[in-house]
Amino acid sequence: MKRRDFLKVGQAATLAYMINGNPIHAYASNPLLELLAKQTAANGRVMVMIQLSGGNDGLNTVIPIDKYSALSNARGNILIPQSKVLSLANTTATGLHPAMAGVRDMYNNGLVNIVQGVGYPDPNFSHFRATDIWMSGSDSNQYINTGWIGRFLDEQYPNFPNGYPNPTMPDPLAIQIGSGVSSMLQGTNVNMGHAISSIDSFYNIVNGVVDPAPNTPAGHELTFIRYIKQQTETYTKAIQAAAQKATNQSSLWPTTANRLADQLKIVARLIAGGLKTPIYVVNLGGFDTHSQQTDNVDTTLGNHANLLGDISEAVNAFFDDCAILKTDDRVAAMTFSEFGRRIKANASGGTDHGTTAPVMVFGKEVNPGLIGSNPSIPANAAVGDNLALQHDYRTVYAAVLADWFQLDVATMDKILMKNYFIQPIFKKTNNVDETTTYGSDDMLGQNFPNPFSRSTTITFGSEGGMTTIQLFDVSGRLVKTVLDQPMEKGKHSVTINRNGLPAGTYFYKLTNGKNKSTKRLIAVD
Amino acid sequence: MGKANRREFFEEFIAASAEKQIPPADDSIYNQYANKERPRGLSKTTGTLNKYTGTWSDDQIIHLLRRTMFGVRYEDVVDLRTMTMEQAVDELLAQQTTPAPPLNNYNTSTYTDPTGVKLDQTWVNAPYGDSTVNAKRRLSMTNWWIGNMIYQPQRRITEKMVYFWHNHFATEANVVAYAHMMYNHHNILRDNALGNFKTLVKEITLDPAMLRYLNGYLNTKTAPDENYARELFELFTLGKNYKPIYIEDDIKAAAKILTGWRYRTTNWTSYFNSNLHDASDKKFSSFFGNKTIYGKPGSDGAKETDELIDMIFTKQEAAKFIVRKLYRFFVYYDIDNTTEYAIIVPLAQQLVDNGWEIKPILERLLKSEHFFDMLSMDCFIRTPLDYVVGTFRTFDIQLPAWWKSDNRYKVYNYLRYYMGLLGGEPNQPPNVAGWPAFYQEPDYYEKWINSTTMPRRMQFMDLMLNNGFSAGTGTAIKIDPMHLAKKFYSPGDPNLLIDFYADLLLGIGISKTLKDSYKVASLLSYQTQDYYWTNAWAAYIASATNANTNTVRTRLVSLLTDLTHLAEHNLC
DSSP: OOHHHHHHTHHHHHHHHTGGGOOGGGGTTSHHHHHHHHHHHHTTOEEEEEEETTOOOGGGTEEEGGGHHHHHHHHTTTOOOGGGSEEETTEEEEEEOTTOHHHHHHHHTTOEEEEEEEEOSSOOOOHHHHHHHHHHTOOTTOOOSSOHHHHHHHHHSTTTTTTOSOSSOOSOSEEEESSSOOGGGBOSSSBOEEEEOOHHHHHHHHHTOOOOOOSSHHHHHHHHHHHHHHHHSTTHHHHHHHHHHOOOOOTTSOSSOOHHHHHHHHHHHHHHTTOOOOEEEEEEOOOOOSSOOSOSSOTTSSHHHHHHHHHHHHHHHHHHHHHHTTOGGGEEEEEEESOOEEEEEOTTSSEEEOSOEEEEEESTTBOOEEESOOOOOOTTOOTTOOOOOOEEHHHHHHIIIIIISOOOHHHHHHHHTSOOOOOTTBSSOSSSOOOEESSOGGGBOOOBSSSBSSEEEEEEEEOSEEEEEEEEETTSOEEEEEEEEEEOSEEEEEEEEOTTOOSEEEEEEEEETTEEEEEEEEEOO | OOOOOHHHHHHHHHHTTOOOOSOOTTOHHHHHHSOSSOOOSOOOOOOOSSBOOSOOSHHHHHHHHHHHSSSOOHHHHHHHHTSOHHHHHHHHTSOOOOOOOOBOOOOOSSOOOTTOOOTTSBOTTSOOOOHHHHHHHHHHHHHHHHHHHHHOSSOOSHHHHHHHHHHHTOOOHHHHOOHHHHHHHHHHHHHTTTSBHHHHHHHHHTOHHHHHHTTGGGOBTTBOOOHHHHHIIIIIISOSSOSSOOOHHHHHHHHHHTTTEEEOSSSOOEEEOGGGSOOSOEEOOGGGTTOEEOOOOGGGGGHHHHHHHHHHTTOHHHHHHHHHHHHHHHTOSOOOHHHIIIIIHHHHHHHHHTTSBHHHHHHHHHTBHHHHSGGGSSOSBOOHHHHHHHHHHHTTOOOOTTOOHHHHHHHHHHHHHHHHHTTOOTTOOSSTTOOGGGTOTTTGGGGGSSTTHHHHHHHHHHHHHTTOBOTTSSSOBOOOHHHHHHHSSOTTSHHHHHHHHHHHHOSSOOOHHHHHHHIIIIISTTOSOTHHHHHHHHHHHHOOOHHHHHHHHHHHHHHHHHHHHSGGGGBO
């Protein structure tokens, strides 16, 4: 069943969730109810897409501390002094740019997942084309006129805008802050986004006013049309009502100019005001740091530092606001940029267009920590050297679709036009939950290495007796039985050999008497 | 459930929401913001009818083109730069070549014209046939007119004047019913578009379409029908709401004069039947100087109609009435005392003095310092025709050259329908008074913009900028955003390109700050350097690969979506 089918029985879902006041998990033996329970849990989830336009220098954002000698050779002129790098809990190998204290704090509080080395094969170095690739979710040589979020919303809300708004979806499907039409939100029929064209226009809507016009016949008619346009825009009333229900609460909102914070303030307010909008798109430009990326004297300062500081302050305040407004359980945000930058700095104190970069995902529901490893840096990087691809950007999108928005795998594949494995960014997975019943939490260990390409080892405990470890794919289909035999009570380990297993996300499930535990692993090529 | 392709989807969507569009009484948003009284305290021009001698640059050129044609074509702007203001106005007012008549667009594999007219041949000389073919021809006639507006080969005011007169002598095609009559009626308006007002009134009075529409053909000495006589006074010549004014008995007397006129459906002419004519003497009130028009027996009774029209045209009010209406159609709806005395009164006097010739009046108005004053610019709310036809003209949307009229008229038919959704379907005015936007105090043009039509205007641009519509032709008709840009001398400069689009598309100008924000968000994809657009455009021009085309198209569509969604896009 697809979500669109689910929507048609939306009333039933609400009802089902409340049977006897018990959460619907009590009826989990019924597959339909199980699905409804998932969908209900996904309801109200919000993803904020933070676009960093220009190509963010990943190496100066999430800094591989263990690569400092190679980094000094490649980009000594812009390198952050090692002593200034912000360290992260649980890792000494990776740190953050010193302007990102807010993100560091969030990371240490378990609110950040960083996926290293995100990009796609055969990378494009043009801003426009690379942006279009990220927006559409296409391959490097593929031209798609729809956006990946547009296709997602098309699946969720078929026939939009015909029949919308309606009682099930009274609000914009996506809100974009800023002018232009975000191609990420382009659906098959229409752009699925509602644009709040500027910060001022939002406050105009909230206050029911329009921009001033000259006191002339033209100005008189312009003002009239502006009012009619504002007041007849499908979602003006919904936005007004939401904005009136909530105000920004966090004391962390920056008091100095911060373009991203201005946008996220609006987002926080609209979410807390009760909009059912699942997608927000915000943008921060200026990352195209070909020259003067840093201050000439102090590399911790300068243009790039200011941008990262803006992100850090804005995101930190945003999630603080969400926590105070009690929406933080259902809000996540991620950064992305059309590409990273070159390993070797140029002579203008900047960096040229590169390939992969880290993606940061924020929220209470993320698996805290890092996915992937620090990029490898040649000891003496040449001008043309670039960072290797670790994770296809669509594996991140897959996590957003499958785990955050809880889409079934077939729909996710359709949206992404191929099967991608689901990065373990979020704690709760969709089709198979990472759960432990009865047994202790540590009876099933995380496989190592993970992701793996040839073989990986799982440690587990047994109470004695028949012990089974099975491997399932993301749709819950049994792929392989790894172990199925009586075991002694105690700690054991078992190795899974890849043996032709396709790249992707899998779940391994331990069953030992009434003890059951499931965790996720990833196979990569 | 199967997904409709995007075009079908839009067509269904639009079809599902068809209805007549005047702001309904319960449009609370409209009621809140539209004029409740005449706008007061605005800075308005005090310019007179003295000839304009100021700057002749794009502001003035575009103003003139917008007001006298539908939308602005860039080629016209370029041409007018090489002319003087007077040359430009003279050319616009010159005689237009008569367009070829409407064609059979309706023969299909399953339908053939019963009178033998073949596809792409004109039906105007063929006999009536039957009600089925008549209905098809009626649509053919309206759609032909829309085609004339879009693809008029010359730079002339004529199409806009035909619209003016259509609104003035408003007839509904569905009520007139006969396609031939509507076509002949239309030709009276077209032939006299810049001609003599009195002649036009005379021809309209005896026009079979009008005889049908306002029951003139039922007007008999034993049962006079006052319908046409009333509208002749109130709507077509003298107007109302002033004192002293004609009285009810004057209308009764005029109705008697007009008894006996009938039409034929064989050759679509009118004739006078003296047996049905009231040959008594008709006495008029003091408003007409207590004039008596003496009844005439036999065929001479027809001459009473000439005397009636002569009598009406002794009144200065008839001149003021039509001049005010022209002013509201070409300048602004609000006529204050300053405008009344500086513009209306002298033009009305000139109209009387020159024997009711319209063209010299328009020429004087369109060449005046009043017309070209900055305060007269940008305050006209684009009509549904300005909006829809203007979009086709400005973006130069061409139909495949090999198409026959069947496909061409399908496209026009879709536009006819969409103009209806915007409240202004040509040949279907709400009633004989024409569209309220041209006459109803105190909100006038504001009526075009209401809760229903405002979103539909933006949807039209979304439709045209994205997948377009096919209207059953199998071909998507849509804006090619690169096509217009290529006409510009410097499309690779994002700043100049936005200025170029804004000049053509927006009424009142927008700030540099706003333009910059559109540039950065759309053309530069949030990059800071202009050369990213410059390079992308150059790459596209050098080689229009999928990749290069996609890159510039998505960015132009984004920009044009923003620009055409602005309130300013509804002004001209």
